[in-house]
Amino acid sequence: MARAELGRFLRDRREALRPGDVGLPAGPRRRTPGLRREEVAGLACMSVEYYARLEQARGPQPSRRILDALTGALRLNPAERSHLFRLAETAPAAPPGPSRRVRxxxxxxxxxxxxxxxxxxxxxxxxxxxxxxxxxxxxxxxxxxxxxxxxxxxxxxxxxxxxxxxxxxxxxxxxxxxxxxxxxxxxxxxxxxxxxxxxxxxxxxxxxxxxxxxxxxxxxxxxxxxxxxxxxxxxxxxxxxxxxxxxxxxxxxxxxxxxxxxx
CATH class of the missing domain: 3.30.450.180 (Beta-Lactamase)
Structure with a gap:
């Protein structure tokens, strides 16, 4: 169940992003909204096959390093990052320090x-x-x-x-x-x-x-x-x-x- 929820979360977040949100060119017209799997995999420095298996709830238990890479690739905020780690049943590392960036x-x-x-x-x-x-x-x-x-x-x-x-x-x-x-x-x-x-x-x-x-x-x-x-x-x-x-x-x-x- 947790892996299925993790896969849905990754897919929903990927589809909610646009290329411009992550610094990628828009390119030709897209048949479906959001980023492609290969784009997220590239941003997270992992293979497309591995990322696809995570979305399909067929992948292995992702490590903290993988989860942090996905946090950056999918532009997750601190609350979303914590949710991602909970779905992966992994305790997140402590944040480095209080944020000083004002939105x-x-x-x-x-x-x-x-x-x-x-x-x-x-x-x-x-x-x-x-x-x-x-x-x-x-x-x-x-x-x-x-x-x-x-x-x-x-x-x-x-x-x-x-x-x-x-x-x-x-x-x-x-x-x-x-x-x-x-x-x-x-x-x-x-x-x-x-x-x-x-x-x-x-x-x-x-x-x-x-x-x-x-x-x-x-x-x-x-x-x-x-x-x-x-x-x-x-x-x-x-x-x-x-x-x-x-x-x-x-x-x-x-x-x-x-x-x-x-x-």
């Missing part, structure tokens, strides 16, 4: 919303932001990691700070499990352990899910701002888009409008 539709979203917005990686690096977020979260260029800013940025004041500390640790713990070999994440966690508060919260092993939060941000020019943070997850890339707004008509909302005019 074009996510980047475009940042500049279409009437809010400060940032994209964070699984390691809490801000990997994209719109001008209002840059004006609101001062110093992002010098220190783009929100966990470092929270635990190593000096005394923390304002409502919501403790809650965000627990949220950050919960997310970093999950990232450490998913990316055990990522040097950047390991260095970040090592640095954060200089914070007694971080060590304490880490030992608590908090469980927090993304969602709606309210907090107070201390802006160097406008003072304390009461804002709401809402999270949109991008699960394929293990990223989050955070939208920062203020209650309409509030002093903080007026301050955000002032920032937006100068951003």
């Amino acid at each position: 074009p539709y996510v980047a475009g979203l940042l500049n279409r919303v009437d809010a400060a917005a940032v994209v964070t990686s699984a390691a809490y690096d801000v990997i994209a932001c719109n001008p209002l977020a840059s004006a609101l979260l001062t110093g992002l260029r010098a220190q783009p990691n929100l966990a470092r800013r929270r635990f190593l940025g000096g005394p923390v004041h304002g409502g919501g700070a403790e809650e965000f500390g627990h949220i950050a640790v919960a997310r970093l713990r999950a990232a450490a499990d998913r990316y055990p070999h990522d040097a950047h994440l390991a260095a970040l966690l090592s640095d954060l352990r200089a914070s007694e508060e971080f060590r304490h919260v880490w030992d608590l092993n908090p469980v927090r899910a993304p969602g709606h939060r309210s907090k107070t941000l201390a802006h160097p020019r406008l003072g304390p701002l009461r804002v709401d943070c809402d999270v949109l997850e991008v699960p394929d890339d293990d990223q989050q888009v955070v939208f920062i707004t203020a209650e309409p008509g509030s002093p903080s909302a007026r301050a955000l409008r002032e920032l937006a005019r100068g951003a």
Whole structure:
């Protein structure tokens, strides 16, 4: 049954792709949609016969190397890659590290919303932001990691700070499990352990899910701002888009409008 499902998955994915999706010329008119088997086999550096047997559920158990080659040839995203490995009844190797690539539709979203917005990686690096977020979260260029800013940025004041500390640790713990070999994440966690508060919260092993939060941000020019943070997850890339707004008509909302005019 699993081999039949694997074959169907490969076939469906192949037929959903077009030559231009994988950098191949379109060539003459095709009688059927999608890529040809020989094109996928060539992209994956395997024989056409072997690939055909996989689609027909007649092939041997594919190795991790074969599955990773098919991942690249069929342009699978991380969720599809995990599904492919499950169908092949093979445990996937750990991903090398959190993705820092922001998809074009996510980047475009940042500049279409009437809010400060940032994209964070699984390691809490801000990997994209719109001008209002840059004006609101001062110093992002010098220190783009929100966990470092929270635990190593000096005394923390304002409502919501403790809650965000627990949220950050919960997310970093999950990232450490998913990316055990990522040097950047390991260095970040090592640095954060200089914070007694971080060590304490880490030992608590908090469980927090993304969602709606309210907090107070201390802006160097406008003072304390009461804002709401809402999270949109991008699960394929293990990223989050955070939208920062203020209650309409509030002093903080007026301050955000002032920032937006100068951003």
